[in-house]
Amino acid sequence: MQTQQARRSSQKHGASPSSLLHIALGIAAVAIPVITVLLVYEIGNGSIPSIQAYGLNFLFTSDWDPFPANGGPPILGALPAMYGSVVTTVLSLIFAVPISLGVALFQAELAPRSVRAPSLFLVEMLAAVPSVVYGLWGLFALVPFMRVYVDAQLGSKLGFLPIFAGQTDGIGMLTAGMILAIMIIPYASSVMREVISAVPTSQREACTALGATKWETIKTAVLPFARTGLIAGIVLAMGRAIGETMAVTMVIGNVARISPSLFLPAETIPSVIANEFTEVAGNGVYLGALFELGLILFGMSFLMNLVGRVIINRLGFKTKQ
Amino acid sequence: MNVCRILMTMSKEPSKQNKTRYIIIAVVIIAIIAGAVAYQSMANSSSSSSASQSQTMMSVSSIMSSTEMTSSSATMMSVSSIMSSATSSPMAGGTMPATLPTVALLGAGATFPAPLIQTWTVQFNQMYSGVTISYNPIGSGGGIQQITRKTVDFGASDAPLSNTQFAAAPGLTLFPETLGGVAITYNLVPFGLANGTVLNFTPNVIVGIYNGTITHWNDPAIAAINPGVTLPINLITAVHRSDGSGTTYAFTNFLSDVNVNWATEVGYATSVKWPVDIAMNANGVGAKGNAGVAGTVAQTPGAIGYVDLIYAVQNHLGVGAVLNAAGNYVSPTLQTILWAAQNATGTPNPSDLRLHIVNAQGAQSYPIATYTYMLTYKDMSLNPDLTQQKAQVLAYFFWWEIHGGQQYSTGLDYVPLPANVVAADEQMLLTLNYQGTQLLPSSLMTG
Numbered sequence: 001m002q003t004q005q006a007r008r009s010s011q012k013h014g015a016s017p018s019s020l021l022h023i024a025l026g027i028a029a030v031a032i033p034v035i036t037v038l039l040v041y042e043i044g045n046g047s048i049p050s051i052q053a054y055g056l057n058f059l060f061t062s063d064w065d066p067f068p069a070n071g072g073p074p075i076l077g078a079l080p081a082m083y084g085s086v087v088t089t090v091l092s093l094i095f096a097v098p099i100s101l102g103v104a105l106f107q108a109e110l111a112p113r114s115v116r117a118p119s120l121f122l123v124e125m126l127a128a129v130p131s132v133v134y135g136l137w138g139l140f141a142l143v144p145f146m147r148v149y150v151d152a153q154l155g156s157k158l159g160f161l162p163i164f165a166g167q168t169d170g171i172g173m174l175t176a177g178m179i180l181a182i183m184i185i186p187y188a189s190s191v192m193r194e195v196i197s198a199v200p201t202s203q204r205e206a207c208t209a210l211g212a213t214k215w216e217t218i219k220t221a222v223l224p225f226a227r228t229g230l231i232a233g234i235v236l237a238m239g240r241a242i243g244e245t246m247a248v249t250m251v252i253g254n255v256a257r258i259s260p261s262l263f264l265p266a267e268t269i270p271s272v273i274a275n276e277f278t279e280v281a282g283n284g285v286y287l288g289a290l291f292e293l294g295l296i297l298f299g300m301s302f303l304m305n306l307v308g309r310v311i312i313n314r315l316g317f318k319t320k321q
Numbered sequence: 322m323n324v325c326r327i328l329m330t331m332s333k334e335p336s337k338q339n340k341t342r343y344i345i346i347a348v349v350i351i352a353i354i355a356g357a358v359a360y361q362s363m364a365n366s367s368s369s370s371s372a373s374q375s376q377t378m379m380s381v382s383s384i385m386s387s388t389e390m391t392s393s394s395a396t397m398m399s400v401s402s403i404m405s406s407a408t409s410s411p412m413a414g415g416t417m418p419a420t421l422p423t424v425a426l427l428g429a430g431a432t433f434p435a436p437l438i439q440t441w442t443v444q445f446n447q448m449y450s451g452v453t454i455s456y457n458p459i460g461s462g463g464g465i466q467q468i469t470r471k472t473v474d475f476g477a478s479d480a481p482l483s484n485t486q487f488a489a490a491p492g493l494t495l496f497p498e499t500l501g502g503v504a505i506t507y508n509l510v511p512f513g514l515a516n517g518t519v520l521n522f523t524p525n526v527i528v529g530i531y532n533g534t535i536t537h538w539n540d541p542a543i544a545a546i547n548p549g550v551t552l553p554i555n556l557i558t559a560v561h562r563s564d565g566s567g568t569t570y571a572f573t574n575f576l577s578d579v580n581v582n583w584a585t586e587v588g589y590a591t592s593v594k595w596p597v598d599i600a601m602n603a604n605g606v607g608a609k610g611n612a613g614v615a616g617t618v619a620q621t622p623g624a625i626g627y628v629d630l631i632y633a634v635q636n637h638l639g640v641g642a643v644l645n646a647a648g649n650y651v652s653p654t655l656q657t658i659l660w661a662a663q664n665a666t667g668t669p670n671p672s673d674l675r676l677h678i679v680n681a682q683g684a685q686s687y688p689i690a691t692y693t694y695m696l697t698y699k700d701m702s703l704n705p706d707l708t709q710q711k712a713q714v715l716a717y718f719f720w721w722e723i724h725g726g727q728q729y730s731t732g733l734d735y736v737p738l739p740a741n742v743v744a745a746d747e748q749m750l751l752t753l754n755y756q757g758t759q760l761l762p763s764s765l766m767t768g
Binding site: 063064065066067068069070071114117118121122139140143144147166167169170171249250253254255256257264265267271274275276278279280 | 341342345346349459460461462463556558563564565566584585586587588590591592593594595598599604605606607608609613616617620621624
């Protein structure tokens with residue numbers, strides 16, 4: 001009653017605390033979408049020179065030569081960077097999703113209390129490590145490891161497959177995917193754990209009452225109930241992986257090349273932007289091309305989010321309470 | 322968020338459990354630290370052979386002496402004698418004003434000279450406590466862009482400005498403030514090459530490696546110029562810069578100068594399209610920054626790369642000797658780079674101080690080197706941020722850089738400017754003005 005009165009009086013007199021709250025929250029709610037729109041506008045605006053110069057060819061050519069030997073205009077194509085971004089992101093999800101799910105299930109369902117706290121703490125520490133530190137560790141620890149124990153072994157056993165062909169330096173898409181996986185695991189597993197914890201106990205109890213084992217309970221009651229949330233976790237991790245810059249730049253080899261082999265160097269959209277942005281002065285088309293890469297990246301993550309959302313909506317109705 | 326949740330659940334629980342949980346977390350943290358220490362000591366013991374080798378690796382000076390090809394008397398030259406031979410002009414300490422007004426100046430640009438410029442700003446502040454100069458190493462391109470837009474007081478660039486870039490910034494001028502060499506560095510110790518072995522490279526071999534036609538270390542072209550060295554059969558990984566860079570500019574400028582195919586197919590710029598990246602069966606790798614290239618070479622057996630001299634020295638990597646214009650294989654040292662600078666620049670024209678010193682004449686000149694430049698407006702009033710007072714301080718700072726400031730070069734592995742370049746710089750700096758009023762007194766020229 002009292003609150004209703006307060007609301008009425010605030011409507012009468014205007015600037016009461018409650019309406020101030022409305023205004024403040026309203027501003028906050030509007031600000032973020034506005035920033036997003038402005039961001040897209042600015043990036044789009046910046047990429048106009050490149051769009052005018054290359055049109056759709058930008059998306060389908062793979063040459064990258066900002067200063068051609070003949071002194072002509074830059075010859076730029078985004079395909080290798082797009083390819084590298086997609087491959088490293090998919091690789092990172094292949095590595096990270098099963099592990100994240102395992103970590104989340106363990107923490108939410110199986111771990112005794114005394115183990116859960118340190119386990120939570122350590123996994124979340126992974127998210128607190130700055131990306132450039134991952135890059136350094138990647139270059140000085142992961143790259144030699146991959147070269148000696150992973151790339152060389154795969155190359156000698158499965159080298160007949162195109163994806164495991166070529167020189168095994170440890171610098172390339174496979175290592176980039178690996179380091180991305182380590183970086184996104186805390187994000188994915190944290191969301192997944194929350195979702196799994198949110199599954200009502202009654203579901204589990206019902207399952208157990210029917211004589212199900214722990215694993216059967218997880219399989220038949222917990223995971224189906226939580227699947228929309230699990231996919232949301234994967235989408236979040238994917239967004240993080242596709243935009244990661246520093247760590248990837250340090251281990252991927254930064255070469256504008258499209259090759260099927262996962263061992264060989266490549267580049268991703270963020271790594272190209274990070275590498276080339278500092279030296280881009282006074283060259284409209286070149287700068288525009290970097291902006292357009294940003295636009296493409298924006299589009300790619302938008303698309304991924306959209307797909308994730310569609311999947312969630314498809315699955316969602318089955319789990320509505 | 323989750324940390325909060327843990328903390329909240331913790332605070333709700335009885336204190337005994339609470340305590341155990343803290344203990345567990347503490348134990349885990351200690352275990353991590355212990356694990357890290359153990360891992361470290363294991364890594365050390367496993368690489369003890371290479372560690373002992375790196376002990377035999379040398380200090381900067383002994384690298385210089387051990388890789389010097391001839392003229393042992395030159396090798397004995399100490400750093401200070403390099404200094405004195407380089408800057409024969411009098412130190413300007415006596416002619417500099419005793420005090421300067423309190424101003425703050427801002428510069429931005431190249432990363433390559435950044436350690437030296439930052440040392441200068443500190444030293445200048447100690448001499449004139451009122452003068453605060455900050456320098457942001459954002460890259461040469463960024464430096465050119467910012468000085469063109471007049472958002473900084475001075476810029477710095479490794480590559481000389483093109484005519485187009487000058488046209489975009491009317492009134493802009495430049496002068497070289499230091500120079501550095503680019504070393505060819507390689508990692509072959511894991512493949513059995515003795516530590517400290519100096520490999521010889523001809524320009525054509527370097528071109529072959531970077532355009533993907535020479536793919537193995539035991540290629541006849543490399544073997545022919547390295548008699549007596551057992552070269553491994555392994556593949557070459559050609560490492561280059563992935564970011565735009567003055568180092569790449571100097572390196573590709575050299576390759577264009579000595580190889581006509583490279584000049585027409587690749588050319589020279591702060592970043593180029595490396596043929597080795599897309600050549601079949603060859604392996605090119607890009608790395609960000611000098612440190613990135615040095616790190617990648619150090620981590621990759623069979624890799625070759627090009628870095629500013631100091632990075633090759635600091636990382637204990639092999640440093641190659643390069644065939645120069647006179648037909649000698651010369652290793653990069655401060656002295657051989659200085660010789661190149663002295664021989665290549667002749668009498669520079671003070672009105673256009675863009676200098677090319679790759680492939681310089683002279684028996685012991687190291688062929689891959691580059692000047693790096695300060696950018697400023699000749700009429701400093703064109704820059705709206707500069708008052709006449711600030712402009713004068715900036716002009717004195719420039720003057721001090723090429724005189725007193727040069728003594729800090731060798732300690733940071735930069736080469737002091739040769740006397741002929743200092744003289745040309747002096748001429749240029751005396752033309753700096755503020756709406757026609759000369760900023761530096763001509764009496765500064767005592768030599």
